[in-house]
Amino acid sequence: MKARVHVTLKPGVLDPQGAAIGQALSASGHDGVKSVRQGKVFEIELEDGDRAAAEAKIDDMCRKLLANTVIENYAIEVI
Amino acid sequence: MKTAVIVFPGSNCDRDMQVALRRASGIEPVMLWHKDTAVPAGIDLIALPGGFSFGDYLRCGAIASRSPIMRAVADFAGKGGFVLGVCNGFQVLLETGLLPGVLMRNATLKFHCRTVPLTVEETQSGYTHGYDKGERIALPVAHHDGCYIAEDDVLDRLEGENRVAFRYAEALNGSQRDIAGILSGNRRVLGMMPHPERAEDPALGNTDGARLFSGLVAQAVSA
Numbered sequence: 001m002k003a004r005v006h007v008t009l010k011p012g013v014l015d016p017q018g019a020a021i022g023q024a025l026s027a028s029g030h031d032g033v034k035s036v037r038q039g040k041v042f043e044i045e046l047e048d049g050d051r052a053a054a055e056a057k058i059d060d061m062c063r064k065l066l067a068n069t070v071i072e073n074y075a076i077e078v079i
Numbered sequence: 080m081k082t083a084v085i086v087f088p089g090s091n092c093d094r095d096m097q098v099a100l101r102r103a104s105g106i107e108p109v110m111l112w113h114k115d116t117a118v119p120a121g122i123d124l125i126a127l128p129g130g131f132s133f134g135d136y137l138r139c140g141a142i143a144s145r146s147p148i149m150r151a152v153a154d155f156a157g158k159g160g161f162v163l164g165v166c167n168g169f170q171v172l173l174e175t176g177l178l179p180g181v182l183m184r185n186a187t188l189k190f191h192c193r194t195v196p197l198t199v200e201e202t203q204s205g206y207t208h209g210y211d212k213g214e215r216i217a218l219p220v221a222h223h224d225g226c227y228i229a230e231d232d233v234l235d236r237l238e239g240e241n242r243v244a245f246r247y248a249e250a251l252n253g254s255q256r257d258i259a260g261i262l263s264g265n266r267r268v269l270g271m272m273p274h275p276e277r278a279e280d281p282a283l284g285n286t287d288g289a290r291l292f293s294g295l296v297a298q299a300v301s302a
Contacts, residue, residue: 013183013228014183014186014226014228014253016184016185016186016187016188016253017184017188020188065137065141065145066137068138068141068174068181070180070181070228070229070230071181071183071228
């Protein structure tokens, strides 16, 4: 079983890296970029088992390590 | 005053901290490895040094904060022990939850490595009682991720409880309210981005950090 976790900055949290990436896109000729927010993706392979239990386990991983919930949101996708 | 310095893979200011604590206290600090699980009896202060623990993987300080020794450090802090985190050590304290907020990439996106002016905001702590309130000092900084961010109510609480120990006297890295160092509620845990241990030896041309260490020793003797 595989899961994908997306960790993104909460709305309103300053993202200077995303802003710099946006500027670089514009500078390299990509028109129409209004803004860029950058984040992280984790692909996690789990031993096969109950899907709901896997989601609960990954949610725990997100809260305890993968995301800093002061500034970051996370989304879990079991695939 | 008996002290310990935690060493993580990637720490690079652990020896500087060791020298500063040895000079101030006259007692050889105990060096603890991240895989150690206990703090020796009789330790008064634990220092978390600067560096790039675990290569700054995931988030600065995130992996280090989950290492075995940090459970012992959290217990030590919970019992009222003194814990000083400098630079990466400050990042580890925030990831451990011993202090509130986060340190993000500098808003300038630059690695700042220079001596900066600071204001001592609070002198009611074992760390800062050797300074005058409002005193202007200068300490080196060397970081890429020192932009202090917290919710407004957290910032208001820190200010209301006089827990902002140091502030940048000039805007540096985008930190909210120019915060450079904060204290815990019991004033025993201090996290700061500037490096006092790099400014305590007269041979290095700046001793503005020395009073932090001598102040700690003085309060440990009087306690």
